[in-house]
Amino acid sequence: MDALKFNKIAAAVLCGVLLIMVFGKIGNFLVNPVTEVTNAYPIEVPEGSSTKSKEVKAVVIEPITALLVSANIDSGQKISKKCVACHGFDAGGGNKVGPNLYNIVNKDQGKVGDYAYSKALAALSGKWSYEELNKFLYKPKLYAKGTKMNYAGLSKVKDRANLIAWLRTKSDNPVSLPE
Numbered sequence: 001m002d003a004l005k006f007n008k009i010a011a012a013v014l015c016g017v018l019l020i021m022v023f024g025k026i027g028n029f030l031v032n033p034v035t036e037v038t039n040a041y042p043i044e045v046p047e048g049s050s051t052k053s054k055e056v057k058a059v060v061i062e063p064i065t066a067l068l069v070s071a072n073i074d075s076g077q078k079i080s081k082k083c084v085a086c087h088g089f090d091a092g093g094g095n096k097v098g099p100n101l102y103n104i105v106n107k108d109q110g111k112v113g114d115y116a117y118s119k120a121l122a123a124l125s126g127k128w129s130y131e132e133l134n135k136f137l138y139k140p141k142l143y144a145k146g147t148k149m150n151y152a153g154l155s156k157v158k159d160r161a162n163l164i165a166w167l168r169t170k171s172d173n174p175v176s177l178p179e
Contacts, residue, residue, distance in 0.1 A: 064134045065178040067161035076166025103171040120146035
C-alpha cells in the first residue's frame with residue numbers, strides 16, 4: 001500500500017471521529033438534559049435538632065476486692081504466661097520490654113528506677129493498689145492513654161482477680177487482702 005492511500009484512510013477515520021464528537025456536543029446542547037436528584041420520599045428535619053449526637057458510654061469496671069479472697073492463684077499463674085514475653089516476675093530480675101513486676105502491688109505507679117516508662121505511665125501518681133491494677137489490666141490503653149503497652153487487656157473480672165492474686169504472691173512481704 002502506498003503512503004498516499006494510507007494517509008487518505010487515516011484522514012477519513014480522524015474526520016469520522018471528529019464528526020461524531022461534534023454531533024454529540026451539538027446534541028447535548030440542543031436537548032440539554034437536566035438531571036435533578038431528589039428523594040422520592042423527602043425527609044423533613046426540623047431546624048435546631050442535632051442530626052447525630054455522640055453518646056459517650058462510661059466504662060464501668062467491676063470491682064474485684066470481693067473476688068480476691070476466692071481467687072485461684074494457679075489460674076493467675078497460667079494467665080501470667082501471656083505477660084512473660086514482656087515482663088519478669090522474679091526478685092531482683094531485670095526489666096524486659098516492660099518492667100519487672102515483682103512486688104508490684106502497692107508500688108508507686110510508673111516509678112521503677114531503671115526502666116524508661118512511656119510519658120503516660122510516668123505521669124501517673126499513686127500506688128498500684130488492687131483496684132488500680134484491676135482498672136489497668138482491664139484495658140491498659142484506656143487507663144493510661146498513650147501508653148506503649150500493646151496489650152488488649154483482660155475482659156473477664158475473674159481472670160483479673162486471679163492474676164492480681166498471683167501478682168500479690170510475687171513479693172517478699174505480700175500486701176494483705178482487702179476486707
